[in-house]
Amino acid sequence: MFEYQLGIDFAKTLDKNDPLALYRNQFHIPKDDTGNDLIYLCGNSLGLQPKTTKQYVNQELEDWATLGVEGHTEARHPWLPYHEFLTESMAKVVGAKPIEVVVMNTLTANLHFMMVSFYQPTPQRYKILIEADAFPSDKYAVESQLRHHGYDDKEAVILWKARKGEELLRYEDLEQILENHGHEIALIMIGGVNYYTGQYFNLKQITNLGHKYGCKVGFDCAHGAGNVALNLHDSGADFAVWCTYKYLNSGPGSLAGAFVHERHAHSKTLNRFTGWWSHNKQTRFKMRDAFDQLPGAEGWQLSNPPILSMAAIRASLDMFNQVGIEKLIEKSKMLTGYFEFLINALKNEHIKIITPKNQEERGCQLSIQVKTADRSLHEKLTNAGIICDWREPDVIRCAPAPLYNTYQDVYNMVEKLKNILNE
Numbered sequence: 001m002f003e004y005q006l007g008i009d010f011a012k013t014l015d016k017n018d019p020l021a022l023y024r025n026q027f028h029i030p031k032d033d034t035g036n037d038l039i040y041l042c043g044n045s046l047g048l049q050p051k052t053t054k055q056y057v058n059q060e061l062e063d064w065a066t067l068g069v070e071g072h073t074e075a076r077h078p079w080l081p082y083h084e085f086l087t088e089s090m091a092k093v094v095g096a097k098p099i100e101v102v103v104m105n106t107l108t109a110n111l112h113f114m115m116v117s118f119y120q121p122t123p124q125r126y127k128i129l130i131e132a133d134a135f136p137s138d139k140y141a142v143e144s145q146l147r148h149h150g151y152d153d154k155e156a157v158i159l160w161k162a163r164k165g166e167e168l169l170r171y172e173d174l175e176q177i178l179e180n181h182g183h184e185i186a187l188i189m190i191g192g193v194n195y196y197t198g199q200y201f202n203l204k205q206i207t208n209l210g211h212k213y214g215c216k217v218g219f220d221c222a223h224g225a226g227n228v229a230l231n232l233h234d235s236g237a238d239f240a241v242w243c244t245y246k247y248l249n250s251g252p253g254s255l256a257g258a259f260v261h262e263r264h265a266h267s268k269t270l271n272r273f274t275g276w277w278s279h280n281k282q283t284r285f286k287m288r289d290a291f292d293q294l295p296g297a298e299g300w301q302l303s304n305p306p307i308l309s310m311a312a313i314r315a316s317l318d319m320f321n322q323v324g325i326e327k328l329i330e331k332s333k334m335l336t337g338y339f340e341f342l343i344n345a346l347k348n349e350h351i352k353i354i355t356p357k358n359q360e361e362r363g364c365q366l367s368i369q370v371k372t373a374d375r376s377l378h379e380k381l382t383n384a385g386i387i388c389d390w391r392e393p394d395v396i397r398c399a400p401a402p403l404y405n406t407y408q409d410v411y412n413m414v415e416k417l418k419n420i421l422n423e
């Protein structure tokens with residue numbers, strides 16, 4: 001095991017030896033009033049802007065200006081197949097086959113569209129299992145799907161809960177739930193990396209378990225994409241969705257991703273909502289043909305997509321592909337391990353990291369509980385130039401992103417936290 005050391009010199013050495021160090025310079029780093037870089041640890045909420053994004057977006061603005069409608073076929077990156085330019089690189093990022101991946105819509109919308117297909121309740125099997133502390137949007141989406149199908153959203157949601165006094169979820173508890181209720185559960189829908197605790201679930205284990213009981217299984221990977229090696233294809237999950245504005249650095253409110261496992265690629269029986277973009281590309285513009293389903297995840301598209309947003313995604317994915325997700329995760333583990341080491345070295349009895357200690361069960365985020373703290377701690381951190389986020393009642397979430405955060409960012413963050421707590 002690699003041994004971390006205390007002191008700023010060690011942080012400087014790690015930065016000097018960091019093979020990805022040059023990438024920081026390819027991002028716009030937000031600055032304080034005096035022009036110093038802020039310590040930005042909020043990539044789990046909104047990733048920073050790559051410097052190339054402007055160029056990619058400008059190219060589409062220029063082509064639109066000079067070509068008008070002709071840009072659909074004549075733009076340097078023609079708009080008609082534009083989403084296809086993202087597919088292969090996005091598939092690599094999430095560990096899927098190209099036919100399984102599409103960029104479309106926004107995240108919660110995709111979750112709904114996936115549930116149209118993969119939540120098919122019957123009188124015997126209509127319940128949905130989610131994790132107790134699921135992201136609110138996911139919870140609301142699930143509850144509204146249940147109501148839409150005429151079920152009571154209180155009775156038909158089964159929660160996978162942490163035990164009393166614990167924060168993390170245990171697989172043996174999930175097994176127990178399935179043993180008791182598996183035959184009633186139509187869908188298991190879990191956040192692949194929990195937004196609050198940072199717990200990264202074993203997608204394959206959950207999928208196998210769900211399938212064993214005849215449930216469909218899907219994941220919201222908003223906190224996983226660009227952060228951990230999701231291996232979606234191998235997980236066997238029926239579907240997954242994620243956004244691109246968190247770790248994937250594609251801009252506020254940017255489009256989202258969807259994964260549909262290859263085994264559903266040619267299904268003509270799955271229920272789904274469709275539009276002209278789910279129709280056969282060859283005959284789409286004849287406009288009068290009967291509906292002809294596109295195979296693969298593309299077949300879940302509805303509309304012609306916003307090219308400007310896709311240009312920003314392309315800029316970011318080009319960088320991800322250049323680095324490679326394995327290299328990225330290698331640094332991520334080093335960086336977050338160092339962060340954990342420094343927090344633990346504070347030996348402060350009021351501080352507890354609720355994120356799993358095991359590197360295989362987390363991404364870059366650490367959720368740090370400060371038992372004596374209230375919201376003023378977050379204010380003080382912000383005033384000290386640290387951008388992280390606060391979750392009631394007493395948790396700060398910090399996500400050192402391996403593409404642009406440094407070991408010195410992490411070192412300085414912990415020093416400032418220490419000083420604030422000692423005040």
Ligand SMILES: *Cc1c(COP(=O)(O)O)cnc(C)c1O
Nearest residue numbers: 107108135137191195220222243
């Ligand atoms: C960020 C996030 C969302 C946000 O949904 P949008 O539709 O993009 O606004 C939803 N679910 C999870 C798990 C998230 O992390």
